[in-house]
Amino acid sequence: MNSYGVFLNLTGRRCLVVGGGPVAERKITGLLDCGADVTVVSPTVTDVIAAHAETGTLKWEARAYREGDATRSFLVIAATDSKELNRHVYEEAEASGRLCNVVNDQSIGNFTVPALVRRGRLQVAVSTGGAAPAVAKRIRRELEEHFGFEYAAFLDEMAEIRQLLLGTVRDERRRTKILQILAESELLTLLRDGRGEEARRLVEDCLGGHEI
Ligand SMILES: C[C@@]1(CC(=O)O)C2=NC(=C\c3[nH]c(c(CCC(=O)O)c3CC(=O)O)Cc3[nH]c(c(CC(=O)O)c3CCC(=O)O)/C=C3\N/C(=C\2)[C@@H](CCC(=O)O)[C@]3(C)CC(=O)O)/[C@H]1CCC(=O)O
Ligand SMILES: NC(=O)c1ccc[n+]([C@@H]2O[C@H](COP(=O)([O-])OP(=O)(O)OC[C@H]3O[C@@H](n4cnc5c(N)ncnc54)[C@H](O)[C@@H]3O)[C@@H](O)[C@H]2O)c1
Numbered sequence: 001m002n003s004y005g006v007f008l009n010l011t012g013r014r015c016l017v018v019g020g021g022p023v024a025e026r027k028i029t030g031l032l033d034c035g036a037d038v039t040v041v042s043p044t045v046t047d048v049i050a051a052h053a054e055t056g057t058l059k060w061e062a063r064a065y066r067e068g069d070a071t072r073s074f075l076v077i078a079a080t081d082s083k084e085l086n087r088h089v090y091e092e093a094e095a096s097g098r099l100c101n102v103v104n105d106q107s108i109g110n111f112t113v114p115a116l117v118r119r120g121r122l123q124v125a126v127s128t129g130g131a132a133p134a135v136a137k138r139i140r141r142e143l144e145e146h147f148g149f150e151y152a153a154f155l156d157e158m159a160e161i162r163q164l165l166l167g168t169v170r171d172e173r174r175r176t177k178i179l180q181i182l183a184e185s186e187l188l189t190l191l192r193d194g195r196g197e198e199a200r201r202l203v204e205d206c207l208g209g210h211e212i
Pocket of ligand 2: 018019020021022023024041042043044045046063064065079080081082085102103104133
């Protein structure tokens, strides 16, 4: 069965990571990037996690997992090196309706973490359905070659134009047409090449009188 791909809003949400090794560190980095309120429960942690705890970026409880820990967070990541413990964490999380990722047992957990390309507001997520995470990483790297940092500026520009059009062009079909033309246009490469004046003219021509 296929997994259902979603993007979660984790801003300010309590997220628990059980375990503090390199795999936990990678998942924590992703959670912090999304503004999550992260607590780590683990007797030992990597230097990077310890540094985050020092600066208050996350909370570290330096102890072993305790019964019930997984029932109090929106999202739980079971990232210890013990399959038995991770299964126990998952069972407690699942029983209380939590989202739970298990890093070393494909047969359990109710979500997996994709490899991610990030370019400003653009995110491209790659899943192999757990078939081969190393291939997900390879594809992520290939996509990073194709989707350069110009996509960040391009999306910012498009978002601004779209907001303007949503407020000024009533006719939905016309609005969609303009946005489709701009999305397919040379605007991306003009921005990438620093040809700001030509980019501005292209947008003006396309908008036909709507100020931005
Ligand atoms: C994409 C990425 C995201 C991230 O973690 O941020 C991610 N794994 C990454 C890398 C990676 N993971 C592993 C290797 C070594 C090579 C190999 O084994 O293949 C490498 C490559 C490397 O490290 O070079 C080992 C591994 N991974 C899992 C198991 C257990 C199992 O399969 O049961 C084992 C065996 C452990 C053991 O041997 O004991 C399980 C999962 N790993 C997933 C995600 C989920 C499925 C994603 C998908 O659909 O493919 C899933 C199911 C659960 C989850 O963790 O969410 C990240 C790339 C980040 C990037 O872009 O750089
Ligand atoms: N999903 C993935 O992407 C992926 C990738 C590589 C490896 N893995 C697997 O993930 C697991 C974790 O990998 P790692 O390299 O971070 O392992 P690690 O051994 O470096 O770290 C394990 C962590 O779990 C903590 N821990 C142990 N017992 C605990 C307890 N009772 N309560 C709380 N914390 C406890 C330890 O203190 C340590 O910080 C391994 O089984 C590994 O094979 C998963």
